[in-house]
Amino acid sequence: MSMGINLLANLAKKAVSILGDDFDIEIVEKHHNQKIDAPSGTALMLADAICEEVENPMTYEYDRHSKREKRTKNEIGLHAIRGGTIVGEHDIIFAGRDEIITLSHSARSKEIFAVGAVNAAVFMADNKAPGLYTMKEMIE
DSSP states (O other): OOHHHHHHHHHHHHHHHHHTTSSEEEEEEEEOTTOOOSSOHHHHHHHHHHHTTOSSOOEEEOOOTTOOSOOOTTEEEEEEEEOTTOOEEEEEEEEETTEEEEEEEEEOSTHHHHHHHHHHHHHHHTTOOSSOOOTHHHHO
């Protein structure tokens, strides 16, 4: 429900539409040491948003430690870090020839999710027709 994460997904899609397949994409996410799932649902949501913009299907690479081969062009690397009380941090790295672009979001408290939920309720209360809505409609 974070407005910032939804904006990050939108910016990542825009970056992919401009950069094309000339950049490798990696997603690094960090959360507290009590989080069980890895990668996070948010990291997967970001990867899925990126995949909506690419021409060739992408695969998700979760673990490279046992692979002894070069990175392929059609993969998105997903990396999970767990420690301390990190609420949530997500970096999308676009690594190209001689340049790197990083899009980042850092949640400092869980309050941002409540604010996003309230904003969504206000958005829906504004005479929306029956249907299925997502946070995307709020930022577009």
